[in-house]
Amino acid sequence: MSDFIKNLTAKKVLDLKKEIPINSHLVVSKTLVQQPHVGMTLFSLDKDESISAHKATGDALVYLLSGHARITLDGEDFNVSEGESLLMPAGAPHALYAETAFQMLLVVVK
Structure with a gap:
């Protein structure tokens, strides 16, 4: 068992998409790491679900495992698709749709 990354099986090739199901009309999260200086979380959002505007205390990197999201960052919309990432600086307001x-x-x- 890993001492730092939780909720995943160590010493096994993983498909992260299989670790976070998409549930109808829900936002689902699975925390992998929550330490003072780093956090890692898997999320899934069903179509038309959203995460409202908020700010992070550290730099946040989003990597899309599947699908398509519109991320509003500092008032600007970014279209992010499977295999793409967006870096959101600490303190910048952002929302996901x-x-x-x-x-x-x-x-x-952080």
Whole structure:
């Protein structure tokens, strides 16, 4: 068992999309790391679900595992698709909207 990354099986090849299901009409999260200087969380959002505007205390990197999201960052919209990432600087207001159902890995470094 890993001492730092939780809720995943060590010493096994993983498909992160299988680790975070897309549930109808829901936003789902699965925390992998929550330490003072780093956080890693898997998220899934069904189509038309959203995460309202907020700010992170560290730099946040979103990596889309599947689907398509519209991320509003500092008032500017970014279209992010499977295999793409967006870096959101600490303190910048941002919100996410599921153009299609999507899954993502969020890494926050403080």
